[in-house]
Structure formats: structure tokens, C-alpha cells
Amino acid sequence: MxxxxxxxxxxxxxxxxxxxxxxxxxxxxxEIGENGYRYYGQVEVTRLQQILFFKEMDFSLSRIKQIIDDPEFDQASALRQHKEILMEKKKRIERMVKSVDQTLDSLEGGKTMTDKERFEPFSREEMEKHQEKYEAEVKERWGDTDAYRESKQKTASYTDEDWKKIQNESNEIDRQIIARMEYGPADQEVQRLIGQKQQHITDHFYTCSDEIFRGLGDMYVNDPRFKKNIDKWKEGYAEFLRDAIHRYCDRSNKKK
Amino acid sequence: MxxxxxxxxxxxxxxxxxxxxxxxxxxxxxEIGENGYRYYGQVEVTRLQQILFFKEMDFSLSRIKQIIDDPEFDQASALRQHKEILMEKKKRIERMVKSVDQTLDSLEGGKTMTDKERFEPFSREEMEKHQEKYEAEVKERWGDTDAYRESKQKTASYTDEDWKKIQNESNEIDRQIIARMEYGPADQEVQRLIGQKQQHITDHFYTCSDEIFRGLGDMYVNDPRFKKNIDKWKEGYAEFLRDAIHRYCDRSNKKK
DNA sequence: ATTACGGTATGACGTTACGTCAGTGTCAAC
DNA sequence: GTTGACACTGACGTAACGTCATACCGTAAT
Incomplete structure (x- = not known):
């Protein structure tokens, strides 16, 4: 102890x-001793190691708590994921080293770099950080599912341009949905756009079944981080999305 | 723009x-436009790139400002140093990956790890982070000097045990000096200990000439980070050290 | 029994580096 | 003239601690 x-x-x-x-x-x-002192055992030591791994992955403490408190938390699969993220970080450092070399060369009269090139190692990091966090969260929800593997496979070859295009398309759908929030989640046009959103996920990430889509909608509201980001678009948008998704899937089920 | x-x-x-x-x-x-808008030129873009490199090295913003505002700031040598630190970070990630593998193996019934082993990738990071920061600061002051190269060469092969031993020896000297602060910086025993400190640096880092030693003393007071850390020992210890070092070097000069 | 010192506890203030928000002005397209 | 995007400043809030003050506990030396 x-x-x-x-x-x-x-x-x-x-x-x-x-x-x-x-x-x-x-x-x-x-345990806490009669003297008020804290005593840590082996279980706590292991948990601290897990915490430090997650911190290394830049998770917030509240997120870490959520994850490792989850009864379904699988330490082994989390470690495999950490390894992947570490390898991504390693690649990123390699790109940064390359950028340093190129900047040095540029200073010494070699090939000049465009402004965009000079900031690539930084801006790519931002992109991949988002990818990693997204990936980690998707994985946390469904672990080593077909959906996850499919998403991993599809996204592995995406370039910056691809990501931007996908992001813009997704954003545009959101904008159109928001423009019709006043008509309610059951609105015909809103429902059409929800279908478009589901298709967009299927096209670019993983096959988004109705079940998965419902789960996503629930998560948009129940997960504080998702809710926070989604409500940035418009107050209440997270609940609206969830309701619209459920309505859409209800209708989809009825069609069968 | x-x-x-x-x-x-x-x-x-x-x-x-x-x-x-x-x-x-x-x-x-x-420049600021008549409309109050900010306009950034090529020089600012370059400066921002430098800032992002230093941020990547985990420097505080105030430190970054100090460094790149310094008229003697040499971008090329800073970039070379960044590259070294990036390589250190890469090694650290490799150690972390290895630790993840070992932890996975341990979970699957393989060789168990001691508590110490499990935290090595984290605790070594701390050690090397300090080394890196120390190194960066030393280098900032003297750049690619003989002292720096000598230090780099000497310390390259140090193990954890070496570092701890060196740290303990240095700390012990500090404790003894502090114990005699009441007698003033000119105290004979204090002066003897100051000589011991100088010799310790020469033995383990770089040849610490009187000139360099005076510069160190000045930096202990003038550099907020150094002062803060040194005054942790005892309030006013940074000034005391500086004064004692100057007195020691004065006497050393007179001996010649 | 007393003393000294290191270790332990809690509460609270401070720090860094922004994110976010509110209110207001500017710009360019319509 | 209107509108939406962009720009400004000021200010509050946040996360993850560091640091400090105050007080109690444990242990060893006297």
C-alpha cells in the first residue's frame, strides 16, 4: 500500500x-486510515497507469473518468487504441522534423516554402487530433465493430482536401436543417435532410444503420461534449437532431 | 497581407x-488599418511559425516572447534544437509504445511488470522534459559554445542513476549553503561550498569558468523561472547565491 | 515528556492560455 | 438602405493544477 x-x-x-x-x-x-491518511493499493496503481495513458492522449480528466468508470471499459482495447494514437503522434513528429529541415534549408538559401507548407505540420496536427478524438469516441461506443473497422478503412486514405470537402458537405446539411427548425423535427424537408445526413455518414465513414443512427442521435444529447459542440450551431439543435433522427427511423421502420 | x-x-x-x-x-x-483591423505581413507569418515551433516544445508564451525578442536570437540554431527535442519526443513515444505492448502482454498472462516499470515511460518523460528545458535554456544563453557541446557530450550517456546522484550531490551542496546563509555570502565556509558547486558543474556538465559562473549567478536572479525555482529552497536564496558567486570569483581573480 | 522535522490533511487563491459571449463597428454584396 | 460576414474590445469562465497557509499526525532523538 x-x-x-x-x-x-x-x-x-x-x-x-x-x-x-x-x-x-x-x-x-x-482506504482512509484512522489518521485521515490516504492509502492506495494495487487496483489504484493500475487505475493511475490507465489515467496517465489517457492523459498522454490529451483526454480531459472528466472524459477519463467517464471512460474508465464505464463497466464496459476494456483496458486491453483501450491500450491498443493508445498504441495507434502514439504511432500517429510519432508520424506527426516525423513530419515536424521534416518541416524543421525544410525551414532550415529555406533559411540557408535553398527552396523557399509557401506559407501553407510552413504551417502544415501544425495544422495537420489539429486535423488529426480531431480525427483521433473522434475515432476514440466512436470506438468507445462500439469498440471493434464492423462499423468502426469500415470507418477506419475508408478514412485511412483521406487527404486534407477530402476531409474539408466532407466537413463542408456535412456542415451544409446542418445549416439547411437549422434553417427549418421552426417547422419541427417531423417537417418533410427536415426528414429529407436527415436522410441525407445518414447517407453522408454511410458514404464517407461507415454503414449507418437505423440502429446506429438512433444511437448517434441519443449520444448527441446525452454526451456533454457532443451536446456542447452541436448546440454551438444553434441552441437546442442537439435535441432537435435526436428527435428528428428518431422520427426518421420510425418512418423508415414502418416502410419495411 | x-x-x-x-x-x-x-x-x-x-x-x-x-x-x-x-x-x-x-x-x-x-499594421492596424484606419478601420482598426489587424493586418499581418510576411515577417509576422514567420514569427508565428517560430512561436508554434516553441509551443510544440512546451514553452510558455512569456518564455517564447523573451526568446524570440532577444536580438541574439538565432532562428537556425533554435530550429536545430527543436529538431533534437522532437527526436527526444519521438524516442519517448517509442518507449511508451513499448510500455503499452508490455502492459498488454502482462494483461494476457505474460510477464508481470513491477509498479516501477509500469510508470517508467511517464516518469522518464518528466526527467527528460527537465533536461530538455534545462538544455534549451543553457543553449539560449550560450548557444553553440564549447560549454554547451561539452555538456551535451558528457550528459549524453547519463543514466537515471547518474542523474539522481548528480542531483542529490547538487542538492546537498545547496542545503549546506542555505544552512549558513545567516553568516552572509562572504562567509569562509559558504565560499568553500560555492567552490564546490563550481567544481561539481565542471565535473558533470561543462568546464565552468569564472565568467560562466558569474553569468549563472546573474541568471539565477534575473531569469524569473530560475529565481522562482531557486527561491523555493529558501526565500532570497537566489540573490544570496549570486552575491556569493561574485564574491568567490572576485577572490579567485585576485589569486591570479 | 518534549522537541523537531517531515509527512499529511483541507481550504483557498493564483496561474496559463485560451474559449465563449455580448455589444458594437466595418465591409461588401445585393 | 439592408444584410450577413467579418472585425473590434472587454469580460467572464474553464481546466488542471501550483502554491500557500494553517493545523494535525508520525517518528525519532533527546
């Missing part, structure tokens, strides 16, 4: 951090 | 970030 200073020294995490993690319920001690 | 949204899109940096950088004097626009 470890006390706070011992655990801090073992792991490189500060005592303050351990207090903080206890306070937010992320890492609770195995 | 770019306006804020254009520069934001080119670089992946948000408009808010550009405003913030302007506000803190890190990245000022080339």
Missing part, C-alpha cells in the same frame, strides 16, 4: 495532483 | 489566440 508521497514518487505525479484526482473522484484511495 | 481570419485559417490558430498574442505583445500585426 502506498501513501501519497510514495505514490507520487513512484509515478512522477505530484501530491497535489493525487489530492485533486481524489477530490474529483477520478482516483480514490483504497 | 493577412487579416485575422485569413491568418487563422492558414495556420490553424484561432482568431482569439491571435488577439491574445497581440495583447501580450507576442505577435503584433504589421
Amino acid at each position: 502506498y501513501k501519497v508521497k510514495e505514490l507520487a514518487e513512484l509515478t512522477g505525479v505530484s501530491v497535489r495532483t493525487l489530492h485533486h484526482y481524489d477530490h474529483i473522484g477520478l482516483l480514490s484511495p483504497k | 493577412y487579416k485575422v481570419k485569413e491568418l487563422a485559417e492558414l495556420t490553424g490558430v484561432s482568431v482569439r489566440t491571435l488577439h491574445h498574442y497581440d495583447h501580450i505583445g507576442l505577435l503584433s500585426p504589421k
